[in-house]
Amino acid sequence: LLGDRFFDLLAGAKQTSILxxxxxxxxxxxxxxxxxxxxxxIDYLATNHNRMRGVHKLKEALNSKVEIxxxxxxxxxxxxxxxxxxxxVLGLLYHLKNPYYLLELLARHARFCLLSTRIARLxxxxxxxxxxxxxxxxxxxxxxQDETNYWIFxxxxxxxxxxxxxxxxxxxxxxxxxxx
Numbered sequence: 001l002l003g004d005r006f007f008d009l010l011a012g013a014k015q016t017s018i019l020x021x022x023x024x025x026x027x028x029x030x031x032x033x034x035x036x037x038x039x040x041x042i043d044y045l046a047t048n049h050n051r052m053r054g055v056h057k058l059k060e061a062l063n064s065k066v067e068i069x070x071x072x073x074x075x076x077x078x079x080x081x082x083x084x085x086x087x088x089v090l091g092l093l094y095h096l097k098n099p100y101y102l103l104e105l106l107a108r109h110a111r112f113c114l115l116s117t118r119i120a121r122l123x124x125x126x127x128x129x130x131x132x133x134x135x136x137x138x139x140x141x142x143x144x145q146d147e148t149n150y151w152i153f154x155x156x157x158x159x160x161x162x163x164x165x166x167x168x169x170x171x172x173x174x175x176x177x178x179x180x
Contacts, residue, residue: 003171019084019110021073021102022092025054029066040080045070047095047148073102082109093117094138095148100165107166118143119174120152133160 016037020029023041033039045052048070055068071077074097087110093099094117106113121130129136133156140147153161155174162169 016085017082019079019082019087019106021087021089021106022095023055023068024048025050026058026066026068028088028090029055030058030062030064033064033066040067040069042069042071042073042080044072046072074098076101079105079109084110086110086112086114089113089115089117091116093153094143094151097150099151100161103161103165103167112170113167117158118152119155119158121155129154129157131156133157135161 018029018032018037018039020026020032020039020041021043023029023043026041029039029041041055043052043055048055052068052070058064059066059068067080069080073092087106089102089106093102093115096102103113120136122128123136124142132154135151135153135157138149138152143149143152159169159172
């Protein structure tokens with residue numbers, strides 16, 4: 001997916017500033033730090049699976065300089081001092097009540113964004129929505145019995161969201177079950 005663009009970005013790793021949002025236990029943040037990047041890792045204590053103990057323990061064990069922050073991404077939070085060369089948002093977008101706000105905020109503070117999220121090709125009753133720019137609002141038990149899942153975008157809806165929040169799509173790929 002990323003090809004040479006990603007490696008070009010990391011070529012000057014000692015000067016590269018990265019924001020890892022939804023960092024979980026911080027594995028990616030610590031890896032990028034090992035390459036020489038300045039990394040700030042953000043998750044939310046109240047919804048993190050171990051209340052962010054994992055990321056703090058790893059930071060201690062690795063003698064890391066990664067800055068770790070807790071932020072409620074569903075509030076009107078502010079980003080740490082930037083700008084950022086790259087922001088990483090993996091598996092987070094569908095957990096947010098207001099993904100538009102996050103992407104718009106990031107577009108003002110970051111040069112590139114690496115994002116992954118679930119997308120829907122069909123509605124629950126089988127209507128094909130792949131090329132329709134929509135988002136489906138989930139019920140609290142509708143996806144993996146996880147009440148923190150809110151939105152599933154169609155492919156066209158996700159692309160429209162990127163465009164409307166100030167992003168240009170450089171590369172895009174769909175993986176997994178791309179038919180059902």
